[in-house]
Amino acid sequence: MLKRLNHVAIVVPDIKEASKVYKTNFNANISEPKSYPEHGVTVVFIELENTKIELMEPYGEDSPIKKFLEKNPHGGMHHICMEVEDINKSLDSLNNNKVKILGTGKPVKGSHNKPILFLHPKEFCGTLIELEEE
Ligand code: CO
Numbered sequence: 001m002l003k004r005l006n007h008v009a010i011v012v013p014d015i016k017e018a019s020k021v022y023k024t025n026f027n028a029n030i031s032e033p034k035s036y037p038e039h040g041v042t043v044v045f046i047e048l049e050n051t052k053i054e055l056m057e058p059y060g061e062d063s064p065i066k067k068f069l070e071k072n073p074h075g076g077m078h079h080i081c082m083e084v085e086d087i088n089k090s091l092d093s094l095n096n097n098k099v100k101i102l103g104t105g106k107p108v109k110g111s112h113n114k115p116i117l118f119l120h121p122k123e124f125c126g127t128l129i130e131l132e133e134e
Helices: 015-026 066-071 087-096
Strands: 002-011 034-036 041-047 052-058 076-084 115-119 128-133
Touching: 002 128, 015 041, 015 052, 076 087, 087 115, 087 128
Parallel strands: 002 052, 076 128
Antiparallel strands: 002 076, 034 041, 041 052, 115 128
16 A cells, blocks of 8 residues: 655754754755644655655644644654555555544645545554555
8 A cells, every 4th residue: 555655744843943953964955834724833844865854843722733742842753654546545445444543534635735644653553654645
């Protein structure tokens, strides 16, 4: 089912500071910050040759990553995102295996405007998994 690694996401307390760290130390290629009020995050993407690193800062009072930052005040790795060919096919197969899907249990539009699913970390060795249709 799995294709390429799309991105690794890291929650950060201050996205400008975090971007500066990647710029200063790695001279990384970093996108402009973009806020998604509907997802409660501001993100930048650090472009690598074979994948991306997504830095995420909470946006607004109801941000779903606010709690994560309370537990990890310096930030930390939040999820990995892997590509799948057909998200509905993947969903059927995961439902057959009784895997817990977060949210409504249906694909939603992610920050790349492609349908995504989040899978409960308990079933995947403590790692939150995002699937994105390629
Ligand atoms: Co993501």
